[in-house]
Amino acid sequence: MQALRKVAAQGGVTLEEVPDPKRPEGTDVVVEVAAVGICGSDLHVDDWTPGYEFMTDLLPVTLGHEFAGRVTAVGPDVTQLAVGDRVAVMPAAPCHACPACRAGDSEKCQNKQTLGLYRDGAFAGKVLARASGCLPIPDALDFELAALTEPLAVAATAVRVGGVGQGDRVVVLGPGIIGQAVAIFARLSGAAEVAICGFDDALRLDACRSLGFERLYDLAEDGTRERLMAEMGGADLVFEATGQSISVTDGLALLRMEGILVMLGIHCRDAQFSATDFVRRRLQIRASHSSRRREWTRVIDAMARDPELFRKMISHRLPLNEAVRGFGLAHEKAASKVMIFPN
Ligand SMILES: [Zn+2]
């Protein structure tokens, strides 16, 4: 089968021929990949920006962690899944050895190993996954929507971490898929106003508009930063979904007294902010990373209720042999979600 892989500790990804996954053992299953999304972290791995050095000893690795498909083989110890089941797959596998895992709270595992980063992922015809990570999807959800579950659950988890409530004024920095999804789940959680900011981001801000958001700011345009501050200053919550260190400074400046900045972008530089202002205004910074199982269930329910809203987040659909072009589109911010169909 073909697979899109990281083969060397330098920039670039490679489409190459690899063997099919071996017969699943124990509680593993083989999933035939129906749809897999290109994620911002895949772009980081492609560029080989700092933060992914842990992959060096594991290469070559097939990328791809946002996916859904059909189970085609099950290991001898699998009881809750059968061949033919349609599933979305939680890509992060707990280690079962760290203190959190041994205490039965594997969602706090410190050594989670994610498919598509630590082990071969889903930019391929088939992928070996663990049965406990497979969530059956309802008939109302087709595979391309089911493949959105992972990034949407990352966003829904961040909205829960921030504690968005009725009437809140919320600013989302970053109009990519994660930012768009944070905005949607903030709105579903009762936020009264949701603003979304980009930087030289006309296409993705248009995507936000099509999702029903009107307070949109392109900070590359003259005077927009001032307009944002005038219209949304004193926000209850700011979500930082850009990975740019300037967003931390901007985000804190937008908050009201005791406001909360939730950081979920992956940063390749350290952030700087005024500690004195931070303390005097009693601001809070919270981190959200990855997702929890209950958020997966919530996201699947939300998509099944309003599939056409979420479908608007998918801007491009490509076969696997055009995945490199898809990476290019995502890099240039010329796409929202690029969905790859390997089979
Ligand atoms: Zn992702």
Ligand SMILES: [Zn+2]
């Ligand atoms: Zn663990």
